[in-house]
Amino acid sequence: MVTFFIVSKSLISQTGLERDIANLVAPTLEDMGYELVRVSVLGKEVPTIQIMADKADGSLISIEDCEAISHAVGAVMDVEDPLPGAWNLEVSSAGIDRPLVRLKDWQRFAGHIAKVELELPIEGRKRFRGYIYSVEDQQVSLRLDNGETVSFLFPNLRKARLVLTDDLIEASSRMVGVKKN
Structure with a gap:
């Protein structure tokens, strides 16, 4: 595909x-x-x-x-x-664990976990997983599990998607006005 x-x-x-x-x-x-x-x-x-x-x-x-x-x-x-x-x-x-293809997607889902693959590596790595920390102009930052922050330019993004978590499900429910039992 x-x-x-x-x-x-x-x-x-x-x-x-x-x-x-x-x-x-x-x-x-x-x-x-x-x-x-x-x-x-x-x-x-x-x-x-x-x-x-x-x-x-x-x-x-x-x-x-x-x-x-x-x-x-x-x-x-x-x-x-x-x-x-x-x-x-x-x-x-696009679904809950949606692809992140627009800058506004990154801004909307700040604080949630994303899996990212870059076109060009940063310190030898192309794949990252972390919380969306900030989005400013064309720069996106992720807070990794080890506490480090990695930043990349949006045009360097090959593909990315949200990771399905309980927090994401809860936030998505609030966004559309669905009440959780």
Whole structure:
């Protein structure tokens, strides 16, 4: 599986088909009140296009939302035809243990644990796990389990995702107004 993220001043930047698709569908999603999180294209003969989205207001995406996004994105894809031949479309929410692809994701989830892989190593390491400590301009800092802090520039980020913890579940419940028993 190869995953790429849309190009923007605040997103992990990659090139290729995924970027092209993202640039096609992002305006439609924004008009509908959603934000594009990520586009992935999987497979070769009959590729699957995976669209991951958030509601712009931060509330949860429902099955009905995914269906509406699917219809709208499908229509755009049919007209623009960036992929020759047959393809499948999957639409989902970013989920609780979501990928961190936008600077605002890092800011929103400060204090939570993330797993990170960098393009270029820092002191010989490319992979880190720690609490999101700070986000300033294009620099992200993690507090590692040993108490050290590692900082990297956002454009050096290859991939990152939140780690599912009880604290993250609790915080996510509060964000959407869900009461925990």
